Amino acid sequence: MALACFCDKFGRKILTCFRFGNESSDIKPVRNSCMSQRYVIDDLDREIIRYLSEDGRLSAAEITSRIGGVSERTVRNRIAALLQAKMIVIGAIPDPVALGRDVQVELIIEVEPGQVDEVAILLAEYDEIGYLAATSGSSNLSASLFVADHAALLEFIDQELGKLPGVKRVTSSVVLRLYKVFGTRTSALSRGTDLGDRKKG
Incomplete structure (x- = not known):
């Protein structure tokens, strides 16, 4: 059993109890302050997040079998705690390429003073x-x-960005290859590692 302190929308402190299971590793330390309260991530959480980043559809049982040395109940409770603390969000991320948007561009935008939020x-x-x-x-x-x-x-930068009020200057860089996305290494990075190994050999 763990005691946690939260603040409601009016700033009032609310004390509540959580049961994360019988294992001692299920209980996460909570600071007794609404302003400083923070979920403390450990190595097990990082492993769970890594597997969920690779495939958000993985079940607690599948993650447990991959990690080893931990119970399914602990993994399930950790996932629930991470979601409750809003440390992770599990959802669908659309693939821009599959949607017909093959070109990715990084934009650096300079705006007029005091208009960042508006732009x-x-x-x-x-x-x-x-x-x-x-x-x-x-x-x-x-x-x-x-x-x-x-x-x-060209059309977006010229016809859309160029006409937005408050935009002073735009610098664009076309992305040629992605090596890591949302914490997950891409196949391009794997190919680069293989190439480096072959050169060493």
Whole structure:
């Protein structure tokens, strides 16, 4: 049994108890403060997250068999705790290539002072934008753009980005090869490792 402290939407402290199973490894330490409360990830959590990152459809039983030395109940409880703490989200991630968007482009966007949020709200409405974040440095926003071809890229930058209010400058870089996505190594990285081994031999 573990005692946890949460804050509701009005900022009031709420104490509640959780039963994560009989194994001592199921119980995670919780700080007695709403502001500082944080789920503490250990090596078992990292292993579970790694397998779920590779295939989010894996069951607790399948993950248990791959890890070894841990019970299925513990794995199931850890997954539930990670989800409850919002440390992971299990869902479907669309493949842009399968959707006909073969060209991925990294965008570095400089905006007018004080208009970062306004520009971000406008950009987030585009389905072609797969990732969007505010950044430090000389530019203000970083984004990943997925389009069908180079003609579509030119049209998006010229007709859409170029006309957005608040956008000062856009720098684009076409992604040639992905080596790691969402913490998972791609087949391209595996090919690079094999090539390096052959050169050493």
